[in-house]
Amino acid sequence: MRGPRRLILDRVETDYIRSQIDSGDNVRIKSALQSLSKSYRRGRTVHPSQLIGLVNSVTTTAFRPTIDEKVRRWVLNALARVGDAGTCIPAVQHLIKNHPDEPQTVAAGVAAIYKLCIRSDPAKALARINFDPQMRTLAALQHIPATQLDLKELPLDVERATPDLLKLALIVVGLDRSPENLLNPRHSDAEMVKALGTHHDPLVSQYCVWAITENDKLRVVHLGIDLKDIENHPDNVRGWLFQLLAIEATAAQPYWEYVSLGMGDPSVEARKGLAVGLRNTFVDIFEPLVMEWVTTEPDAEVRQHIMDHIVRQARHSRRYHLYAVEIYDGEPPGSLLRNSMEASAIQTPIYAVFRQIGAGAQGLFGGITMVDKQYNIGNLNAGAVGFDSSPAVNYGATNVQVLSQQQVQAIESELAKLEAALHDTTGLPQEKKHEALTYVSEAKEDPSPSKVGKVIEFVEHLGTLAEAGTALAPYAAALGTALGAALGM
Template identity: 35%
Template sequence: MGLLHDDALKVKRWALNSLALIGSQSNVRAIVEAIQRNRNDPDILGAGVSALCALLPAAEARKELERADLPIQGAILMAAVQHSGHFQSELRTARVRVDYAAPPELRLAGVLVGLDKAPEHLFSLNAFNHEVIGELNSHPDPIVAQYSIWATYENPKLSLKNLRLPLHDVEAKPPNIRKYVYQLAVKDVQTAQDNYDFLVLGSEDPAPEARAGLATGLRGIYFDGLEALVIDWFNDEDVDRVKQRLLEHMARNSDNCAAYAAPALRAYESADAGSLTRARLEAAARNTSLYPAMKRIEYAAEGRDLFQMEKQAAPRLSEAHEHAQNAKVLIVTALPKENAAVRAVLDETASLGKLGDSNLYCVGAFVEGAVRRTVILASAGMGKVNAATVTTNALRSFPEVEHIVMVGIAGGCPNRVKPDEHVRLGDIVFSNHGGVIEYDFVKETREERKIRSSPQRPSAKLLQAASQLVTRGLMNERPWEAHLSHAIVKLGDKFARPSVSNDVLHEDGKPVPHPAQDTAVDFPRVHGGTIGTADTLLKNDITRNQLRDQFNVRAVEMETSGLQNAAWSHGKDIFVVRGICDYCDEHKNDVWQNYAAVVAAAYTRALVEEMPIEWF
């Protein structure tokens, strides 16, 4: 808030960008005032509009823009949709003409392409975005050119070939442009191998900024022969921040190249204890054999006894067993991506096996200060038989478990007629009083096919915890959103929220608009409803709508009936939390699955933390 009054224009802009991500509606008035003070600076104006629309519902944002006399078109429209799902109808019909659009509008259009939030044909009805974005790298405005190359690098669907920039012309570009071109050249192993000579050129670039860009891109890739370039470059490099990036590449790939280990260890040993250099090298080497060597250096410097530390490992393992035996919550997932999402919201994890039990468990904990809630995490695989088998084994191995939660992805049941009940991709559905309906348990005659299953109600205790979260949501307290943000940071961009342009609803095979809703679509809405379950991968919108209308089904999945049967045989209740990844129709795909898995995991953490500690 204070930096909105800084003298430096870039600081003001970055302060507004930060408020767009971490601010609240209490910041809106300050943002509006910053917009008024900086109307003559298009970049600050755009950042202000973006922050305003990120923090306000669409209707209120529209009113604020009208009061400020800012029509929702051109650069203002590009800024407004950058961090929000607002004004999509205007965006779909907008066209940013490359030949005569103002530079601020082109810059913001490039940002949308980079964030993968731009509708296709943003620049022309006759051309796809990937066919046009390369034209902008030769634009006379240097920031437009830079943003076009940044967008090509950031968008996972774009690559070096979309740049339309001959590599032999790169030397004539400014350093900040060369930086991103070098990073594009090492976006993946194949591209890097095909452009090895260009990488050599980049390692000798006269600008440290450009060399740092290449070194940063190299951190995540390796192929045979690359070490010759890296080691020669490292020995000749005289800029510390570039050497740091090269060392991180070496540490991360030390198992692939033995020659990398010695320089990385020497740099680690010469760095101060607790320094950023050591922290970065440890992070890079985390999953390699170099990491224990680094820790030996640290322990030796501190005079700690490694053998004594090894002796301490057994008590820690014993402690994990003890926590597991007293655990009260069992979380079951079906897919590896669901299991990874739950692990990402845990504060502690330890693997555990049990004699006579084929399951491999994760013992985890949600920790708040001195308060610890231990959970057991098990992965079942798809289908009700697998869920039943895993749950039966888990309840036998951990008899103290009282609460069983099925967590993961599911298909959603949209309802355009009732916007309050309309489920969208990325939303969260938990099992409410309607419970679970096994819709493939049927009686079939020549005249009809009738579902014989009766809805099974969920755990009464967990339903109370979910009701408390509903109450907190009405008070604008949504703890799952913070857990979601932290988990995505931990898991990386592959678990980030997909563009709203990928949330397309169909009726009768044709795209139709979503009904207007009173909350922003950038965050998951939470729905209580019946869970439909069957050993069937549902891609039939007629069956989906029948389940919705007859049983108030909001989510459809494949495992809970098996888990429920196993729990019933042990006298336990269950609860279901699902993230919505498709609409159970012929257009079903995997685009939203990772994000749906992590929203379900984030809500599950909030649910468990809402349970009174006395239950543990």
């Protein structure tokens, strides 16, 4: 569910992160720092040869007067992960001392100092800085084992604790670093996360959902939020809910209606959450939705996150692969989008294709040789099929021919429509619906006449079983027409 883990961040990925940190744009800086911090939380580190330069970029950012509160917090989170005391303590102290009215910034700074001074005395670096003792303990727990801390200030009294303390506690839970019963002496942290999901402060609710997305021991069942009321929650909470549902989505439980709802949410923040959550998720049923979403999404940042999903999951979807290559090929060398796509493609099959284009080879429509660009068709037999006005197509022995990209896309488009209709159709035996969807999935992966023909034949068979199956006949007819046109029939 959480995606593959690697020990070392690829150099291309690190270079891209650093370029975003150096951009001066708060949105891009925050996104890059979030990505860097999450990589470290997942056990991945920057290559030693790139570390000094990256740390310099983060510490320089700490002293920029133009960064906002969210960036300040993420700078501190990143310094705690990648920095060292000698280089980074002055930057941390600068942010704490200059923003004492920002409790979350101060807490992130305290946490950073505990991490950076883990082999020395953090109290010395924190001298002359006043803060709540519970806050200090919760901040320290983000990096220091509970066994090495004085926990006399815990557990929290959730009925009286301020939202800022509750958010800090939920961060500790999300990082899976909390001592037993951090939030209540009589209830587990999972139970308390569920209870706090309905807290009156929307940021506390948001942090509850964040904790579930981060902690592998927590799942959707630990939400204290009724998903049926998802549209009634604030933008920030919806964003994290959509992100969690996208992360948790599987073929067995795709959360189809919520993912579809998220793509059309009026809030940029909510749509961004969904796009980020899809990063390491691929479910067949999402493919046509995503392909439509990426072309209609008005916000540039959200579109970039959707493209991140498409690139990372291109190995599972031929449509994603073709679209990603076409977009990459159309971008000028060194563009922000190209660099972003390369960073997303690291250690996936499509990265080699990007490198070919980047090295000066012709793009997809200029003749790069790719195994899955075209299909050689011959000696195939799938019988004759026809519905209503569609021609009866015989997929018997033919001369070898190549389907063009446009022809394949026309077939894939009809397959996507049929797939959506199957999901929406009621009244079919469940095992037959599953079998039909399996045939469709196989045909999407390899839209050869034999596999497409199986889809058409099976849908025709469904029409003899149930009235609901008959309603699918027009979709099969359109699919047969597209295939017949491709084969010149």
